Structures are given as C-alpha cells and as structure tokens.
Amino acid sequence: MGASASSQLDEGKCTYIRGKTEAAIKNFSPFYSRQYSVAFCNHVRSEVEQQRDLTSQFLKSKPPLEPGTxxxxxxxxxxxxxxxxxxxxxxxxxxxxxxxxxxxxxxxxxxxxxxxxxxxxxxxxxxxxxxxxxxxxxxxxxxxxxxxxxxxxxxxxxxxxxxxxxxxxxxxxxxxxxxxxxxxxxxxxxxxxxxxxxxxDYMKQTTFEAQAFLEALQFFRQEKGHYGSWEMITGDEIQILSNLVMEELLPTLQTDLLPKMKGKKNDRKRAWFGLLEEAYNLVQHQVSEGLSGLKEECRALTKGLEGTIRSDMDQIVNSKNFLTGKIKAMVAQPVEKSCAENVQPFLASILEELMGPVSSGFSEIRSLFEKEVDELNQSFQTTQDSAQLKERLDQLMNLPLDSVKMEACYVQVSPLQERLQDLKSRFRFPHVNLVVQRTQNYMQELMENAVFTFEQLLSPHLQGEASKTTVAIEKVKLRVLKQYDYDSSTIRKRIFQEALVQITLPTVQKALASTCKPVSGWVTPERPL
Structure with a gap:
C-alpha cells in the first residue's frame, strides 16, 4: 500500500508510518496474548459453573433493534x-x-x-x-x-x-x-x-475477546506509565489501536511536515487535516491486518487448551485463588496506606458532585416518560379512537430514539464537566466527558426499557372498553414508574461506583507501580522522516 500520486506522504514517510504501526502491534501482542488466555479461561469457567449475571431489574429489557433500522x-x-x-x-x-x-x-x-x-x-x-x-x-x-x-x-x-x-x-x-x-x-x-x-458500545461488549482487548490495552498503557482514562478509547478495537499509534506519530508528523506547508492558513489547515486522514487510513489498514493475524494465533492456541482447561478446572481455580490470596497479602498494606492518604479524604466530595447532575438526568427521563404517557392518555380520552391510540403508542416506543426530546434529559448531566474540573490536577482524570457519555447511554437504555415495559403491560387491555383502557393506562404507568424508580436507583449506584473507581484507581496503581511493574521488551522502529 504505497503513496498515491496525489499523496502528501511520500514513500519514506509511508515506510516510517508502517514501521511505527508494526512496532506498536508487536509491543501490544504479548499483552493481548496473555489477556486473551486469561479471558478465555474465565469464559470456559463461567460455562462450566453456569455463572449468571446477578444484576436485578424490574423493567423488561427492550430487545435490540433489527440491523439496518x-x-x-x-x-x-x-x-x-x-x-x-x-x-x-x-x-x-x-x-x-x-x-x-x-x-x-x-x-x-x-x-x-x-x-x-x-x-x-x-x-x-x-x-x-x-x-x-x-x-x-x-x-x-x-x-x-x-x-x-x-x-x-x-x-x-x-x-x-x-x-x-x-x-x-x-x-x-x-x-x-x-x-x-x-x-x-x-x-x-x-x-x-x-x-x-x-x-x-464496544466497551459494553461481554465477549471474552473484547474483555481481553480492553484489559490488554490497559496493561499496555500502564507499562508506559499512563494510568487511568484515555480519551481515545473510542470506536472498535481497530480504531482504538490506530488511535494509539497516531498519538505516538503525531509529534513527529507535526515537527517534520508542518513547517514545510505553504500557502494561507486555511490552505495549510486543509492540507494538515488531509495528511492526518491519509496517515490514519494507512495505520488502520495495517492495524486491521495485524490484529486479525494476532487473533487467529490466539484462537488456535486456546482451541488446543480448551480440553485441558475443562478437565483441570478445579486445579486451575484453586491455584488462582491461592495466587490471589498471596497478591492481596502483598499489596494490602500499601493499598490501604495510599487510599487513606490520597483517596479516602476526597471520596465524599467527588460523590456529592456526581450525585446532583446524574440524579437530575434520571429524574428528567422519568418526567419525560410520565408526560408522554399522560398526553397519550388525554388524547385517547378525547378521541376514544383505538387506531390513533395505537399510533401514539408506536410514537412512545420511538421516544428513546427521539434525539431532540432526549437531549433535554441528557443536558442535565453536562454540568459534571464543570463540577469535576479539579479532578484534572488532583487525580489526573481529565476526561470527565467519558463519565458523562456513559451516564447518558444508561439513561437512554432505561427509557427504552420503560417504554417497552409499558407497551407489554398495556397490550392485553387495548381491546376493551375505552373507559377501562384509560384506567389501565394510568395503572400501568404507575406500575412502570415504580419499576423505573427501583432500576434507576440501581443504575445510579453502579454509575457512582464505576466513576469513583475510574477516577481514583489510577492514583493507587501509580503508587504501587514501582513494586508491581512487570518486565517487558519493546520494539522501537527507526526514524527515517
């Protein structure tokens, strides 16, 4: 894949980018292979022991949309x-x-x-x-x-x-x-x-391969001294790994290519953005091939190990529990010391800042659902038209996809950007927008479940007398709101816990890094630019 006739990247620059990408894949491979084996072993164990998700909820989960909707x-x-x-x-x-x-x-x-x-x-x-x-x-x-x-x-x-x-x-x-x-x-x-x-959405995947990739990325970045959140974990695994390569390439591209650009500012900006896209496409192509080959190697390895894992599961679990106990004993004291000094004094204030906007967001979702159902019921009381009721019910089912109406709920969480500003210096947690967006996704999911549960519970009452239907709508609404309140409370607790861990864990990890850091070799490409 060489440089095209209109390319701003000559063959030397393309060669350097390929070398940088190849080095990143080689350096990432040991981390991925190790975590792939760990995740696969846990996957087999969950199958053998038939482990289930213990998270409880009252609302029915809305089935995913058909592909191509x-x-x-x-x-x-x-x-x-x-x-x-x-x-x-x-x-x-x-x-x-x-x-x-x-x-x-x-x-x-x-x-x-x-x-x-x-x-x-x-x-x-x-x-x-x-x-x-x-x-x-x-x-x-x-x-x-x-x-x-x-x-x-x-x-x-x-x-x-x-x-x-x-x-x-x-x-x-x-x-x-x-x-x-x-x-x-x-x-x-x-x-x-x-x-x-x-x-x-990629980070929500429960497949062991996705878990292996995300864990490998975390350890890969920690090896370089980067702890905590990373703004460029966006998209699928090819995009994420390509972002990592581009982050390393960017300083060199800026130093070597920006001074050579001629013309007015806007012309140089266009050329620069075009150059970045060209480099990114080149990186993505190579990352796609490299990651595909790495996955095939890991699949072949674990396929040969599956029988051994299943037959020796008890011994593996006992060994894992023994090792976990040894590690806990080794790190318990420094972890407790780090938490007491650098985390515990700030937890209450962080939680307080989180609770206001997050709770407002879920309250707004509740109010929007209630308002839409009340309008549906009032309309039916006026018209007593079953066909129109069905049409309004279809509109209610599409409420979670109404970006404009839902945005009024999402903006309630946006103040977190301002309220958690001091985290940037204290905990080196600059990416509050990741917490905001994840919370908004939970809000949309809860609205999906609420309207789906409402439709499921109301369906048996749609063929009766109009007066009974209006009573049923009100009763079903109140029932769904009670279920919503329970599920909302559960999800908010999960959000707070995830956010507190995401914000404070890097501080503890960094404190332990000198005693718990693994040894690893790195591949460094030549720099011909």
Missing amino acids: VLYEAELTQFAEDIKKWKERYVVVKNDFAVESYENKEAYQRGAAPKSRILPAGGKVLTSEDEYNLLSDRHFPDPLASNEKENAQPFVVLPKEYPVYLWQPFLRHAYFCFHEATDQKKFSALLSDCIRHLNH
Missing part, C-alpha cells in the same frame, strides 16, 4: 470534500451509527453505494463557526501563526444559515447546512447520539 433520513446540504463544493445529499443514519450520504433519495432506494460514509467515533458536534474555528485551531499547531495576521476568511463558506460541523481527531471534518434551526437541532442531536454509542 433507519434512525434518520433527509435531504440536506453537505460539503463534498472530493469536489470542494456544497451539494444536496440524501443522508441516512442506521443503527450502526454511520452517516451515509447518497446522490439523492432514488440512489439510496435502488441500493447504490454511498458517496461518503462517516463513523463519527471520537468526534465532536458544533453548531457555530466560532466554536469550530476554536477547536480546529487547537488541533492545528501552526508554526507560522505568530508571524501571520489573523485570517478573516471562513474555513468553509456557508451556503445556509444553520451549520453543523463534525470534528474528528484524525479524519477530515464534515460540514452540513440547513435552512431551519429545527432541522439543525435534530441533526446535531442525532450526531451526538451516534458519537456516544460509537464511543462506548
């Missing part, structure tokens, strides 16, 4: 990067959260390939030119900026009044425009939903 489709104005012009495009977003753009609606309906396909993992949505310029400038360390007068020209000239900017760290940014503020609001809220899911 359309969440959004509309004709809008999009900046076409290939021809550097604004074009009317038919944009479709399905429940894989990719933003697909087609020439027109007819092209989409006949199954034509999309003109562009964007996975906005790790992205940020902005709706004003000033906000976008501030963010894009922050990620364009221009060496000529101090010698150049402020460029008054907009980065992209807007054809309509209401823009939506999609910023991504290593990909060209996407630009959309609307005539109406309501359309802008709907699309920007939807994009934010897509980003939240793409950032966190």
Whole structure:
C-alpha cells in the first residue's frame, strides 16, 4: 500500500508510518496474548459453573433493534470534500451509527453505494463557526501563526444559515447546512447520539475477546506509565489501536511536515487535516491486518487448551485463588496506606458532585416518560379512537430514539464537566466527558426499557372498553414508574461506583507501580522522516 500520486506522504514517510504501526502491534501482542488466555479461561469457567449475571431489574429489557433500522433520513446540504463544493445529499443514519450520504433519495432506494460514509467515533458536534474555528485551531499547531495576521476568511463558506460541523481527531471534518434551526437541532442531536454509542458500545461488549482487548490495552498503557482514562478509547478495537499509534506519530508528523506547508492558513489547515486522514487510513489498514493475524494465533492456541482447561478446572481455580490470596497479602498494606492518604479524604466530595447532575438526568427521563404517557392518555380520552391510540403508542416506543426530546434529559448531566474540573490536577482524570457519555447511554437504555415495559403491560387491555383502557393506562404507568424508580436507583449506584473507581484507581496503581511493574521488551522502529 504505497503513496498515491496525489499523496502528501511520500514513500519514506509511508515506510516510517508502517514501521511505527508494526512496532506498536508487536509491543501490544504479548499483552493481548496473555489477556486473551486469561479471558478465555474465565469464559470456559463461567460455562462450566453456569455463572449468571446477578444484576436485578424490574423493567423488561427492550430487545435490540433489527440491523439496518433507519434512525434518520433527509435531504440536506453537505460539503463534498472530493469536489470542494456544497451539494444536496440524501443522508441516512442506521443503527450502526454511520452517516451515509447518497446522490439523492432514488440512489439510496435502488441500493447504490454511498458517496461518503462517516463513523463519527471520537468526534465532536458544533453548531457555530466560532466554536469550530476554536477547536480546529487547537488541533492545528501552526508554526507560522505568530508571524501571520489573523485570517478573516471562513474555513468553509456557508451556503445556509444553520451549520453543523463534525470534528474528528484524525479524519477530515464534515460540514452540513440547513435552512431551519429545527432541522439543525435534530441533526446535531442525532450526531451526538451516534458519537456516544460509537464511543462506548464496544466497551459494553461481554465477549471474552473484547474483555481481553480492553484489559490488554490497559496493561499496555500502564507499562508506559499512563494510568487511568484515555480519551481515545473510542470506536472498535481497530480504531482504538490506530488511535494509539497516531498519538505516538503525531509529534513527529507535526515537527517534520508542518513547517514545510505553504500557502494561507486555511490552505495549510486543509492540507494538515488531509495528511492526518491519509496517515490514519494507512495505520488502520495495517492495524486491521495485524490484529486479525494476532487473533487467529490466539484462537488456535486456546482451541488446543480448551480440553485441558475443562478437565483441570478445579486445579486451575484453586491455584488462582491461592495466587490471589498471596497478591492481596502483598499489596494490602500499601493499598490501604495510599487510599487513606490520597483517596479516602476526597471520596465524599467527588460523590456529592456526581450525585446532583446524574440524579437530575434520571429524574428528567422519568418526567419525560410520565408526560408522554399522560398526553397519550388525554388524547385517547378525547378521541376514544383505538387506531390513533395505537399510533401514539408506536410514537412512545420511538421516544428513546427521539434525539431532540432526549437531549433535554441528557443536558442535565453536562454540568459534571464543570463540577469535576479539579479532578484534572488532583487525580489526573481529565476526561470527565467519558463519565458523562456513559451516564447518558444508561439513561437512554432505561427509557427504552420503560417504554417497552409499558407497551407489554398495556397490550392485553387495548381491546376493551375505552373507559377501562384509560384506567389501565394510568395503572400501568404507575406500575412502570415504580419499576423505573427501583432500576434507576440501581443504575445510579453502579454509575457512582464505576466513576469513583475510574477516577481514583489510577492514583493507587501509580503508587504501587514501582513494586508491581512487570518486565517487558519493546520494539522501537527507526526514524527515517
């Protein structure tokens, strides 16, 4: 995969990027292989012992949407990067959260390939030119900026009044425009939903392979002295590992290539963003191949071990318990000392700051559900039209996917960004937005379960007399609200526990690093740039 004719990366730079990527995969491989074996062993043990999730909930879990379910489709104005012009495009977003753009609606309906396909993992949505310029400038360390007068020209000239900017760290940014503020609001809220899911859905996977990857990544970064959260754990495993490579590549690309860029500031910015995308695509291609080969090696190894693990499970469990006890005895005293000095004094204040916004978010979800059901019931009392009731019930089922209505609930959690600012210095926890987005995903999941449970409990009462149906709607609503309150309390406790561990654990890990650090060899590529 060499440099193309229009490439800004010559063969020497491509070779360096390949070498850097290959080194990262080689260095990551031992961590992944080790955690793969551990996760596989735990997976087999859970099968043998038939372990079950002990988490209890009252609301029924809504089944996942069918693959290919359309969440959004509309004709809008999009900046076409290939021809550097604004074009009317038919944009479709399905429940894989990719933003697909087609020439027109007819092209989409006949199954034509999309003109562009964007996975906005790790992205940020902005709706004003000033906000976008501030963010894009922050990620364009221009060496000529101090010698150049402020460029008054907009980065992209807007054809309509209401823009939506999609910023991504290593990909060209996407630009959309609307005539109406309501359309802008709907699309920007939807994009934010897509980003939240793409950032966190992979981390929610329960497969042992996903657990092995995330644990291996944690140990891999700890080996380099990086503890705690990492903002670039977004997307799937290929994107995450590619982000890690790009993070290491970025300083070299900035030093060697930015000073060589000519032209006005906006031209240099475009060239820089294009260069990053080109490098990122090159890295992703190689990471995909390398990770695929690594997985096949691990699968072959564990396939040969499965019989041994099953036959020796008792001995393995006893050995594991014995080793766990030895490790606990070794680290107990320094852990207790570190917690008493550096964690315990701050837990109450952190929890207090967490509780307000998180509880407000779940209260807002509850209020929205209750309001929508009350409006449904009032409408039916007026019309007594069963067909219309069914239509309103279908709308209620789609409430968790209504990005605009749900955003009013999600914003209740946003103050965490301000309230937990001091964590950046005290606990070196700069990525509060990860806690915010994870909480918002829990909120959406709970709303899904609430409307699904309401529909399931109400269904047997839909064929009776109108007066009895209205009574049933009220009774079912109150029952669902009680179940919601229980599940909401359970989930909030989980959020608080996860957040407290995520915020404070790195401090303890760093304190123990000198005595518990494993030995590992590293591959370092040559630097020909």
